[in-house]
Amino acid sequence: MFGGGGMNPRKMKQMMKQMGIDVTELDAEEVVIRTGDEELVFSDVQVTRMDAQGQETYQVVGDPEHREAGGAAGAVEAGEEAAEAEESTESGGIPDEDVELVAQRAGVGKDAAREALEDADGDLAAAIASLE
Structure with missing residues (x-):
């Protein structure tokens, strides 16, 4: 991993612990x-x-x-993921997770965060910057 070569595994573990x-x-x-x-x-x-x-x-x-790719199991899981993504997105096309993140980071309500995201075409950084 770190080029330890023939290093004692216990010594390697100890060094890694010291490095956090x-x-x-x-x-x-x-x-x-x-x-x-x-x-x-x-x-x-x-x-x-x-x-x-x-x-x-x-x-x-x-x-x-x-x-x-695209086996039967993969198709079922892909369909479930698409349904979950659709559920988490409101009519504006902005995912709820993005709205919550912008609201939290900028310290504003979800409506203001959604509006800022729509104005920034979904760009999280630009939306947060416009609200700060």
Whole structure:
């Protein structure tokens, strides 16, 4: 990981702890990575989560099975995701999560935040800047 070569694993763990890096092995049964073309399915997998200064990184080790994208299970899940996205978006086309974020960051109500987002064509930073 850090070029430890033949370093003692206990010493490596101690050094990582000193740097504020927490490493956890996850008991994962399966990991699926979906791209535009294919799915990579890791069935016999080792997953490690590394938390460094609040940033989580996952390492997946295993031999994936390659599948074409758009299988039956993928189509069902894609349909569910689209339905959820549609539910979380009001008629203005601005996601509720964006409205809440702008309202919280700018310290204004949701109506003002939605209006600022609409004026900024959905640009979060521009909407917050216009309200501050």
